[in-house]
Each structure stands twice: as C-alpha cells, then as structure tokens.
Amino acid sequence: MEMSYVVQDSSECIGARRGMIYMDANATEAPRPQAAAAMLAALALPGNPSSIHAAGRAARKLLEDAREGIATRFGARPADLVFTSGGTEADALAVHALGQGRRIIIGATEHDAIRAAAPDALRLPVDANGVADLDALAALLAAGPALVCLMLANNDTGVLHPIAAAAALCRAHGALLHVDAIQAAGRLAVDLPSLGATSLALSAHKIGGPMGAGALLLAPDVPVRAHLPGGGQERGRRGGTPALPAIAGFAAAVQACTPRDLAPLRDRIATAARDCGAVEIAATAPRLGNTLCLGLPGVRAETQVIALDMAGVQVSAGAACSSGKVGRSHVLDAMGLGPLAAEAIRISLPWNVTEDDVAHTIAAYRSMATRLRRGAAA
C-alpha cells in the first residue's frame, strides 16, 4: 500500500504537475519510487548496524542485504563493496587507496571527482569523439607502475571508453585500473570482472536512488586503506556510521532498474535539432542511449539552457560551479571542439521519459533555436 502511494506521488512530481520536463538525468536520475519506499522503511528503524542488540542486528541485516544486492548486480563479492557518501568519495577513495606509490594516469575527460583527487596526474588524451587514445595509454604505461582512472561513460557526452581493452593493457603492464561507472550503472549492463577493472565507483542518485550514498567495488583481494578511518566501519575501509536509509534506497534502486534503450527517443531529438542547425557532438562514438550533447553555433550554452528552462524543459551545460555559473566543459575542450564547447548543451533522458516529454522537448528546442539563431545572425 505504501508503495502505491509513493508511485503516484512520484510520477506526479516528476514534471507533469507543473508542466516541467526533466531532461537532466545525468545530473541526477529521476527518483525511483521503490527507492523512496525502501528509504521510508529504513528511516523507521532505530538501530545502528554496529550495535549488538536486536535493533542493531536488524539494521545490520538491512545494510548487508543492500551490500549483497548491489555487489551481486555488478559482479563483485559483497565483501569487496565499500559504501561511501557518493560517487565523489568512491572515486577519491580509489585514488587514495590504489594510487599509493604509483604514477596516476587519468583520462582527459574524467569527472572532477577524479581530477581533483589526482591534480598532478598524467592526462591520457582523447580523440575528437572523446574516446581515450589507447596507443597513448600503452606509451604512458611503459614508464612504470601506474594507476589508470578511466570512466566507463562520460557525463557530458555519454561517450563510452573501451574499458576492456584498456584493462588488458593495464594488466599487461602491471597497472591498476579504476573505472568510474557512475553514469553507466543502471543504463548499461556493468560487470566488474568482464570489464577487468581493479575497482568501480557507483553513485546511488545516478541510478534513481537517493543522494548521499555510493560505493566502491573492488576486485577480489584488493586492499584498501581508509581515507577516514573513524570507528573502523566497512571493515576498516571507510569510517563513520553508514547512511542506512540512503543505502537501502540505493539497493532498491539497483534492484528496480532494468536498463531501457533510450537511444531511439534520444535520436528523435537529435534529428530535429540537427534540422535546426545544431551539431550533434560525438554522434558517431559509442554512447549511452540517454545522452545527447548538442552544439548550436553562435548561441551561448547558458542562454540556451535559460531559454529552455523558461519553456519548461530542464537541461544543462558545462560544469556548474556551486554559484550556478556555467563554466566551460573541460570534456568538450579536451575533444578540441573550439568555440562550440561554449555553445553546447546536454540533454539527458531519465529512465521514465515519455514520448510526450520527447515531443515537448523537440518543440521547445525548435522554438529556442529558431529564435536565438536569428538573434545570433543579426
């Protein structure tokens, strides 16, 4: 009964009620009702998973059930999953734990979570499509022990790196490979052993779970020294009482999500946008089906985002600072897009997108592009 209440409420609040269309799933996925229900249930429990009494044991069961469910889904052993506060912490923990005594090599289009954790890292260049250059990787690996950080899917463009091939290179050179799978998880089948990665970062809210939970998954027998040792939780790998309600929501979202192929809907928007003069970025690269990066020559990205927001279509552009300023995307700059990097927006379809949402988005984009391109030409 509780579930059905949440389902109704959630479908309403995602857009329909206020006539808003949410097309910014890569910022945060539309919440899954199952996650909200699991969180409410967990919030009602009084116990701390570290306590030995009955309430503690119940909390611990919930935590370990969540661990098993998530680990199994991504091909890891439950014991090799460390819960964190989110994707940024999972990435930072990987760099901290696996980067000791190694050179760190990161893809040029990695998320800031990795860039800030490894500010002095060597940069692995990408091609014009944003795909990592594996010849360059082989050359970089030849110089000695390394940790390579490469994302599975890029947040701005959806572009997929050839992780399995990169992993083979890393193995051949005795290097470790950390994979940020935050955007890919829930949208593609993600399996740690078949990727051949040493570790994998996940974030609950990019799967339709809550903000405030994430995980670092490890290959068997990879030791991790805690960044925050605290009370020794997570087998000494991450201190602090786990955010149980968020973790329960995380597990429920993982269980509820079945990858849905959104590429046909995405491509409808892409086709319409190209007809308005837009450039579809990384169109020929392997990409997430939900992600569309569109450059509109002569029109600043922030103007496009504001105009679409005023039309009720919510998208994003570039790297948002905490001030809300839209900065240039280092991803698009690394791809060598030039001025178009400041004229590109990201449309990312949520798991529950409807045909109507897509039609409205197309209409709003057309009207925006027609008006602003006329302005730009004048």
Add this chain to the structure above:
Amino acid sequence: MRIVVAMSGGVDSSTVAGLLAEAGHEVIGVTLQLYDHGAAVGRKGACCAGQDIHDAKRVADHLGIPHYVIDAEARFRDAVMADFADSYAAGETPVPCVRCNQTVKFHDLLGLARDLGAERLATGHYVQRLDGPDGPELHRAVDPARDQSWFLFATTRDQLAQSMFPLGAMPDKNAVRAEALRLGIAVADKPDSQDICFVPTGSYADAVGKLRPDALTPGDIVREDGSVIGQHDGIARYTIGQAKRLGNAAQDGGARRVVVSLDPATRRVVVGAPDAGTTLVRLRDVNWLVPPARLRCMVKLRARETPHAAEIIPTEDGAEVRLDAPALPAPGQACVFYDGERVLGGGFIRPPSRQPRTTPT
C-alpha cells in the same frame, strides 16, 4: 511584462526585483559573474563566486523568481579590466564602472534580455528614465546623494528605451531599505558596496600592477619646466589633482603642489600649482542623448564634484568642451553634460595633445 533584473546580491537590485515581482511582472533574476572572487581576494581554494552571488540566489528564492548566473568573466576581463589597466598605464584615470555599464551590462545583458523575450532590463541604478516628447530621457536620481547618472552617460538612446531604473524616484536610501524590509529581503541591512568591485582589497595599484607591471615602474616627479624634484613608484598611483604620495615634491619653494599631468612615455609625474588648469577639454567616444549640437550647459568632470558651466562643440571625433573657468580634468575620466537634472550626453576626457607646454607668463 517580462523583465530581466540585473541582481548583484545587494539591497538595491534585490529591492528592484522584489518591487517588480510584487507589481505582477514576470521577473527573471540574472547575476553576472564578472571575475573570479577567489582569485581577487587571493585566497587559494576560495569559491570563484563571492557571497554576493549566493545572496542574490537567496533573494530570488525568497521572491519565488527564477535566477541565473551568467559567466561574464572573459568579457569583463577583456572589456573592462584590461582597459582599466591600459588606461592607468597610459597615465589616465579610468572609470571601469562606466566601461562595465557600457559593455557587459547595457550591451551584453540587454542582448540576453532580448534573447529571452524580455521587454525590459531593470537595474538598481539611481537614475531616472523619463519619457519626453522625443523618446526616453536620462535624468538624475531624485536623491542627489545617490545619483549615478554620471556613470551611465554612455547608455545609448536605444539601450535607454529598453531599460528601467525603479530606484531613481526613491527619496533616499532609507526608503529603499524600508521597502526591502517590507518585502522580507534578507539583505536589507547589508552595507553598500565600496570601491571598484574587482579590487576588493582597495588597492588599485596592485590590481593594475598584476595586469600591467610597467605601470608600477618608478620614475621622476618633475616641475612643469621638466626639472626633477622627486621620485615616484609608478604613474598608476597618481591622478590629476592628487596631492598625496608626492613626498617632498608636495611643497615647492613654500607653494603647495599637485599632479597636473602624467607622461607615460617618460614615466614622469608633473606637478604644478593647484589652481593651474585648463579651460579646454577634448572628449572621445561621445554619447549624445540629444541631437548633437553646439550648446551651453553644465558639465561634471568627476563623479562627485559641483558642475562647471561650459560650452560643448561637437567635433568629427568627439567633442570639445570650453569651460568658463579653468579646471583640472583627468584624462580617462568622464565629462558628462547636464541641463538641470537631465543628462544630455558625455564623453571620455582625452589626454592633452602632445604640443610643447607653454608656461604661463
């Protein structure tokens, strides 16, 4: 009406947004991020946005209006800061606020407002736009203590037609604060901003030195006949009429001395009698808010000074101003023409032409 309000995070523009929203307009708040605040205050790791941007967002939240931050850093650096430093290095005393109003605010932001289908751009400036028989006119604010018309002389008639300044008619700042309080705006008691926004430390010379180190190269302090009477530590630290920072050169044979000109080519600061001066002022980049014509009016050569009576003569490349009584105009500053409360136009003061100086006999 759909109106874009330029919100700085201060009480003035916040009140403008509040009043327009209360009046039932569709208000869109926009804050320009003009420079990296973290870099400006010199704190490593500080957020690129200052507290003002967060304040503007909170005001917009409170008013229930959408709010966006626009990255104008590159444009501000090129159009305002570089010009500011170059101007100082050339021995002028620039007014970056006028350049900013001219470029970033009333050109770029107005362009954004048009792109977003807004009919007006509203700001918290203390000036009045009044509709006259020949279109919109720019007038001084009702409160003379707050009047900012001198800083807005370069606003074109087209720009004026698309702008609104709701605070120009306010009797005084207390009235604005009272309105802010009534609207529940949290920044109602925030102190007024001081100085030039991108120089939060107050040291213009340091800011100029970062962009144009040559402007801080030491040189000679000389009399008008060229004889050396002291040393200075960079012409960017001096402006026409200044008596400070002259050391022993501030007194010459018992007579008080002030800066009468700056020569960037020889890095010389020239001092002379404070009542020296000129009656001829040449202007560049003149903006006319009335049809250009030879006319008599009052002019202001600095933001805060009593107006001088003068005659304006339009020229091919600007205008000539003939003052009734000599004054010490500082190149780079604005000379704004007033007919009573109305702004007729204005321009930037050119450096004196490079003719040999004739010493008064």
